[in-house]
Amino acid sequence: MSATGLDVSATGSEPAGVQAEGVRDAPRIRHRRDRLVPYWLSLPTAVILFGVFGYPLGYMIYLSFHNLTAADLYQHLSPAWAGFAQYKSVLTDSTFWIATERTVIFTILTVIASVVIALLIAVLMNRVSPWVKGLVGVVLIFVWSVPQIVSIQLFSWLTDPDFSVINWLLSKLPWVNLDKHDWFRDPHQGLAVAATVVIWGAVPFLAITLHAGMTMVPKELIEAARVDGANRWRQFRAVTLPILKPLLVIVTTLSIVWDIQVFNQIWLLRHGQPEPTYQTLSIYTFTTAINDTRYSAASAIGILTVLLMLGVMIFYIRQIFRIGDND
Amino acid sequence: MSVITKPADVRVGDRRTPQSKQRRRRRAGRRVVTGLFNLLGIALSVVWIFPIYWMLNTSFKSANEYQTFTPHFWPHSPTVGNYTTAVHVLNFYDDLGNSLILTVSAVVISLLVGFFGALAVARFRFSGRRVFIFLVMIVQMLPLAVMIVPMYRVLASLNQIDTLYGVIVIYIGLVLPYTVWTLRGFIVNVPRELDEAALVDGCTQFQVFFRIILRLIGPGLVATSLYGFIQIWNEWLIISTINHDNTKQNLMVWLTNQSSLRGTAWGPLMASAVITSVPVVVLFLIIRRHIATGLTAGAVKG
Numbered sequence: 140m141s142a143t144g145l146d147v148s149a150t151g152s153e154p155a156g157v158q159a160e161g162v163r164d165a166p167r168i169r170h171r172r173d174r175l176v177p178y179w180l181s182l183p184t185a186v187i188l189f190g191v192f193g194y195p196l197g198y199m200i201y202l203s204f205h206n207l208t209a210a211d212l213y214q215h216l217s218p219a220w221a222g223f224a225q226y227k228s229v230l231t232d233s234t235f236w237i238a239t240e241r242t243v244i245f246t247i248l249t250v251i252a253s254v255v256i257a258l259l260i261a262v263l264m265n266r267v268s269p270w271v272k273g274l275v276g277v278v279l280i281f282v283w284s285v286p287q288i289v290s291i292q293l294f295s296w297l298t299d300p301d302f303s304v305i306n307w308l309l310s311k312l313p314w315v316n317l318d319k320h321d322w323f324r325d326p327h328q329g330l331a332v333a334a335t336v337v338i339w340g341a342v343p344f345l346a347i348t349l350h351a352g353m354t355m356v357p358k359e360l361i362e363a364a365r366v367d368g369a370n371r372w373r374q375f376r377a378v379t380l381p382i383l384k385p386l387l388v389i390v391t392t393l394s395i396v397w398d399i400q401v402f403n404q405i406w407l408l409r410h411g412q413p414e415p416t417y418q419t420l421s422i423y424t425f426t427t428a429i430n431d432t433r434y435s436a437a438s439a440i441g442i443l444t445v446l447l448m449l450g451v452m453i454f455y456i457r458q459i460f461r462i463g464d465n466d
Numbered sequence: 467m468s469v470i471t472k473p474a475d476v477r478v479g480d481r482r483t484p485q486s487k488q489r490r491r492r493r494a495g496r497r498v499v500t501g502l503f504n505l506l507g508i509a510l511s512v513v514w515i516f517p518i519y520w521m522l523n524t525s526f527k528s529a530n531e532y533q534t535f536t537p538h539f540w541p542h543s544p545t546v547g548n549y550t551t552a553v554h555v556l557n558f559y560d561d562l563g564n565s566l567i568l569t570v571s572a573v574v575i576s577l578l579v580g581f582f583g584a585l586a587v588a589r590f591r592f593s594g595r596r597v598f599i600f601l602v603m604i605v606q607m608l609p610l611a612v613m614i615v616p617m618y619r620v621l622a623s624l625n626q627i628d629t630l631y632g633v634i635v636i637y638i639g640l641v642l643p644y645t646v647w648t649l650r651g652f653i654v655n656v657p658r659e660l661d662e663a664a665l666v667d668g669c670t671q672f673q674v675f676f677r678i679i680l681r682l683i684g685p686g687l688v689a690t691s692l693y694g695f696i697q698i699w700n701e702w703l704i705i706s707t708i709n710h711d712n713t714k715q716n717l718m719v720w721l722t723n724q725s726s727l728r729g730t731a732w733g734p735l736m737a738s739a740v741i742t743s744v745p746v747v748v749l750f751l752i753i754r755r756h757i758a759t760g761l762t763a764g765a766v767k768g
Contacts, residue, residue: 178594181582190639263507272507281747284750286746288702296735299732302535302732400609420609424611438616
């Protein structure tokens with residue numbers, strides 16, 4: 140149990156020759172034993188992650204090359220080999236392409252909106268009086284802490300066609316009349332509500348993170364730029380932004396990964412029955428599998444979705460690796 | 467620089483020179499600018515907090531008060547009736563219990579497993595380390611609404627539908643990547659010299675892990691577990707897909723089951739929303755410093 144090389148200190152009473160040998164030997168023994176330690180340590184994590192994600196992912200790939208029907212499930216038959224047939228039918232189906240387009244546009248708009256708003260708030264927090272900064276900080280923390288599901292229910296109530304306070308407030312503006320307005324009749328407006336839920340919930344994390352990053356920018360650098368005659372905008376562009384860039388890249392890629400898989404917001408705002416005009420890739424995969432029990436077609440859509448995200452994911456991990464290598 | 471080299475009396479006389487007037491004007495201008503920014507900050511705060519305010523506001527109104535065509539911006543006759551209605555909604559206590567069982571068991575197990583994983587990454591250089599980190603990182607980004615399809619089939623073939631066990635295992639996998647990565651950050655900050663000193667004093671490798679490192683990362687364990695708690699408490703998609711039995715759900719599913727396409731009782735629903743949020747909000751306020759620094763510290767340093 141304690142036969143590590145460092146126990147050599149306890150062998151002092153032994154003859155000199157043996158001790159010398161022991162000293163020479165010990166590090167090697169320790170080394171050989173220790174070499175396995177990190178593998179034993181990471182094994183439980185690896186097993187659980189394989190069981191929860193790896194195996195199902197492999198099974199999804201398997202399903203996408205087969206044709207699992209409801210009849211197969213009831214009779215416990217193994218599904219028939221289908222080759223690329225699932226992929227071919229998915230890729231020639233316009234529903235898939237429309238859902239892809241909708242997902243990509245939704246992602247781009249929500250990511251840009253939330254990152255830009257968050258950046259503005261982060262900058263603003265440096266320019267306001269301390270008490271306003273405190274107020275903004277408290278508001279952000281409270282909004283951040285609201286569970287996503289709660290926020291969806293909340294916006295569902297805020298956009299209620301009969302008693303929406305948002306409609307009432309907006310109708311106070313001249314030329315706007317939203318009395319009895321149903322935001323979900325037009326899918327563009329409905330998706331805009333879903334995007335609002337996403338942005339409302341994402342901004343606190345992004346703003347607080349970016350603000351924390353900004354406080355790490357050395358004051359002397361900004362001072363130096365100011366002395367050199369740079370105005371506020373130049374100071375921000377030439378000093379703050381370049382230092383903030385790695386963090387900005389990380390939170391932006393993270394936002395892309397989160398927003399591209401948007402599901403709950405749209406699903407629950409449509410009360411679990413989203414119209415085809417609300418389908419994003421996640422929703423399309425889910426309904427194809429769970430509602431239509433076309434598991435193989437859904438698997439093919441799912442694999443294509445993962446492939447679409449893969450580039451962003453790998454880019455994100457490369458950024459993370461840069462941090463990991465520093466310590 | 468040049469100001470300092472000037473004789474003192476010049477600086478004293480400064481106040482009456484035209485330059486000082488300009489400076490005063492500039493200072494006043496700056497105050498106006500700060501005032502404008504303050505207004506903007508207040509406006510943003512009002513917009514962002516409004517939904518939460520409206521949730522609380524609605525939850526204390528009776529039905530004839532929240533269903534008015536001119537909204538009441540505060541309850542004219544406040545009532546806690548919605549809250550008593552909420553806790554009597556079917557399965558509240560079942561699902562509350564489930565939420566607690568799921569969060570506690572998933573967090574405890576993933577903390578233990580994640581501690582070992584984090585030790586491996588933080589304390590050892592081994593071949594396969596990068597691959598291990600890569601895989602841990604990538605699985606947490608897989609789209610869950612897509613992954614639920616094969617997960618559902620796997621659990622169905624293992625007869626784990628409508629039980630909590632299958633869900634717990636998925637939840638462990640869900641919080642494990644974050645746990646490993648965050649604990650790694652805390653372990654890295656424990657000086658290696660402490661390990662070596664303990665080894666010299668005759669500790670075994672595992673005694674070092676448990677007696678030295680584990681004790682020193684205590685605050686990190688608390689922050690990590692609370693964050694895991696929040697993540698599991700808020701989970702909805704997996705449990706609502708895998709379990710159909712309403713006594714085998716968590717509080718989030720209990721909450722969403724209360725809304726329907728037509729005729730949602732918004733007062734009790736908002737009260738339920740407040741009830742399900744309170745534990746999370748409290749935990750959030752406790753660990754908020756840890757979350758902000760934990761996420762950014764490495765990124766800015768790097």
